[in-house]
Amino acid sequence: MSHPLALYLVAFGGLLLVSVLLDDLAARIRVPGILMVLLLGLLIENHVGVVGDQQITLLNLNQAQQISQASLVLVLFFGGLTTNWTAVRSVITPAARLATVGVLITAALIGWAGFGLSAASGVETNPATLPRVLFIGAMVASTDASAVLVLLRPLAGRLPKRLIDLIECESGFNDPMAVVLAGLALALAGGDGVGAGVLVTDVVRQFVLGILLGFIGGTLTLQLLGTRLTLNHVAMLPVVSLALLMVLTGGTLLLGGSPLLAAYVAGLVLGNGPTLDRTALAEAHSSYAKMAELLLFLCMGLVVAPQDVVYASGWAFVLFLLMQAVRFLMVHALLWHTMFTSNERIFVSCAGLRGAVPIALAIDAWSSGISWGASMPPLALAVVLYGLLIQGFALVPLAERMNLTLPSPQHDPDAAA
Numbered sequence: 001m002s003h004p005l006a007l008y009l010v011a012f013g014g015l016l017l018v019s020v021l022l023d024d025l026a027a028r029i030r031v032p033g034i035l036m037v038l039l040l041g042l043l044i045e046n047h048v049g050v051v052g053d054q055q056i057t058l059l060n061l062n063q064a065q066q067i068s069q070a071s072l073v074l075v076l077f078f079g080g081l082t083t084n085w086t087a088v089r090s091v092i093t094p095a096a097r098l099a100t101v102g103v104l105i106t107a108a109l110i111g112w113a114g115f116g117l118s119a120a121s122g123v124e125t126n127p128a129t130l131p132r133v134l135f136i137g138a139m140v141a142s143t144d145a146s147a148v149l150v151l152l153r154p155l156a157g158r159l160p161k162r163l164i165d166l167i168e169c170e171s172g173f174n175d176p177m178a179v180v181l182a183g184l185a186l187a188l189a190g191g192d193g194v195g196a197g198v199l200v201t202d203v204v205r206q207f208v209l210g211i212l213l214g215f216i217g218g219t220l221t222l223q224l225l226g227t228r229l230t231l232n233h234v235a236m237l238p239v240v241s242l243a244l245l246m247v248l249t250g251g252t253l254l255l256g257g258s259p260l261l262a263a264y265v266a267g268l269v270l271g272n273g274p275t276l277d278r279t280a281l282a283e284a285h286s287s288y289a290k291m292a293e294l295l296l297f298l299c300m301g302l303v304v305a306p307q308d309v310v311y312a313s314g315w316a317f318v319l320f321l322l323m324q325a326v327r328f329l330m331v332h333a334l335l336w337h338t339m340f341t342s343n344e345r346i347f348v349s350c351a352g353l354r355g356a357v358p359i360a361l362a363i364d365a366w367s368s369g370i371s372w373g374a375s376m377p378p379l380a381l382a383v384v385l386y387g388l389l390i391q392g393f394a395l396v397p398l399a400e401r402m403n404l405t406l407p408s409p410q411h412d413p414d415a416a417a
Contacts, residue, residue, distance in 0.1 A: 011058060015044065019294045030396075032147045034297045034355060035388040038381065041301015042309065064303045065367040068360040071292035073249050073263045075356050078289035079145075079172045080267025081282050090339075091166045097334045098166075099173030105333075107137035107181050109326045110319070117318070132372050135185035139362060139376065140323055140383055142178035144355025145171030147388065151353075151395050158405040163344055167351050172268075175357050176261040180207050182361045183258070189370045202256075209257025211265055217248035218269025225276055237277075238284035241270070293356055300359045300381060308378035309385075316382030320390075323383070327352050343402040350398060353387045354380075 022040060023033030046057050059067075088095070114133035145168045152159065184203045221244045225237065248266055249259035271278050331349040340348070362380035365373040399405050 008058075015040070015298060016291075016294065019298055023290075023294065030151065032151060032353075032388050032392055034147060034293065035385070035392070037294055037297040038301045038385065041298045042304070042306045044302060046302045059299055059302045061303060061363075061367055064299045065363050067299050068296055068363045071296040072260055072356060072360045073245070074285075074288050074292035075296070076175055076260050076264040077245055077267040078282070078285050079175065080264040080269075081271040081278075081285055083169065083172050083268055083271060084278075085268075085272045088165045088169045091162055091169055094335055094338050094340070095166055095169035095173060098170045098331065100177055102170075102330050102334055103138075103141040103174050103177040103181065105330045106141040106323075106326050107134060107178075109330075110137035110140065110322055113322055113326075114319075131185045131189035134188070135182055135361075135365060135376070136319070136379070138178050138181035138185055139358045139365075139380060140319065140354055141181065142174045142354070142357040143167075143171045143352040144357070147353045147355050147392070148351050148395070151392050152399070158407075159399060160344070160404065162339065163347065163404070166340075166348060172264070176210070176258065176264050178357055179260050179361065180258060182364070186365060186368055186370065189372075190368060205256055206258040207261065209255060210252060210259070210261030213248065213252045213255065213257050214262035214265025215269060217244070217252075217262065218266035218273075221248075221266065222270055222273040222276055225270075237281060238288070241281060241285070242288065296356050296359060300363065300377065303363075304377045304381055309382050312375070312378040312382045316379055317386060319379070320383050320386040323352075323354075324350075343404060347395075347399060347402060347404055350391060351395060353391055354384050358384060 019037045019040060022036035026033040026036045044058075046059060085092075111130070111133040114136055115129060118129060118133070148167055148171075149164070152164075180203055183206065184200070187202065221241065224244070225240060245263060245266065249263050252262040253259045270276060270281065328346075328349040332345050335345050335348070358380045359377075362376040365376040367373070
């Protein structure tokens with residue numbers, strides 16, 4: 001084993017171990033673990049030396065982009081795997097509206113507002129500005145249920161189940177939609193004269209192939225694991241499913257589909273199959289998904305300079321406020337005349353924390369070579385930090401103030417009597 005490899009193993013093994021400890025500490029003090037891991041990455045110096053004229057870094061951009069894509073595949077697959085159709089059936093329709101129409105509305109309104117703000121602030125605007133503002137809108141359109149659920153642990157069992165189901169279901173559905181829209185924006189930015197019709201056709205192909213191949217791959221995997229393959233040990237179940245996931249996502253990419261969408265759909269099929277132990281598979285993959293999430297945020301913190309985040313913080317705060325206003329209007333419009341009360345709609349609109357997907361999409365933009373791509377990671381990171389710090393600490397008091405919580409068992413008057 002070479003000395004550089006040994007040093008990398010020590011460095012990243014140590015950072016991953018510290019990330020796990022910070023995540024555990026965060027759970028104890030009731031803050032999102034991803035916040036602590038992001039801050040850890042920002043505090044660690046990525047540039048470790050110079051050899052000749054070349055700077056030596058712990059992690060370069062291409063490595064970060066590859067890690068983010070692989071991590072996102074695991075996170076989305078686990079999201080599909082843990083979505084229980086039976087449990088969330090009552091909220092499927094409103095969640096689907098929020099995840100499809102809602103993402104389109106969010107991306108369009110933020111893009112339109114961004115275009116207007118750029119013009120008002122004296123920044124030169126032209127047709128080339130459109131892909132950039134559309135990308136920003138798509139980048140921040142998806143939500144992260146895991147961050148919300150960690151924050152709501154103190155209220156476990158005391159919030160209406162339909163609220164939790166809606167937040168989880170929307171988050172699982174809106175990630176692929178945001179990824180496809182961001183891909184369209186990047187294609188428009190780097191289209192080199194390619195017509196909009198060709199780009200839209202390409203995006204539709206990615207979407208359709210992603211769903212189709214994900215469903216076929218998930219069904220075949222279900223048949224293989226459930227009826228065709230006798231595994232001698234339960235430890236082989238996640239190994240085989242992970243190998244099949246690698247084949248599926250790689251094959252989908254080669255055929256021109258969206259590998260991220262295929263991963264989510266395959267997880268959805270596997271997680272709701274009648275011939276497979278869904279709980280055992282989800283428990284096995286929870287470790288993969290957790291490691292992927294920690295790596296994604298750690299890598300983002302490493303490759304982005306803290307001073308760039310500070311520089312982007314002003315525009316990021318404007319974008320954060322704009323996101324909250326757009327989400328408030330969007331949630332109320334799409335959940336009007338549903339089972340959700342006014343207070344519940346307000347809570348859902350405030351529970352749209354951003355997480356892994358904006359980070360990964362920002363790295364994609366940076367690695368694409370587009371002129372404005374390098375400004376996306378600091379912007380995305382600052383927006384995610386604002387959400388974790390502001391929304392994160394306000395969710396539990398908001399739920400209690402709006403009378404959405406049931407009394408805890410130890411304070412139940414009837415129980416006391």
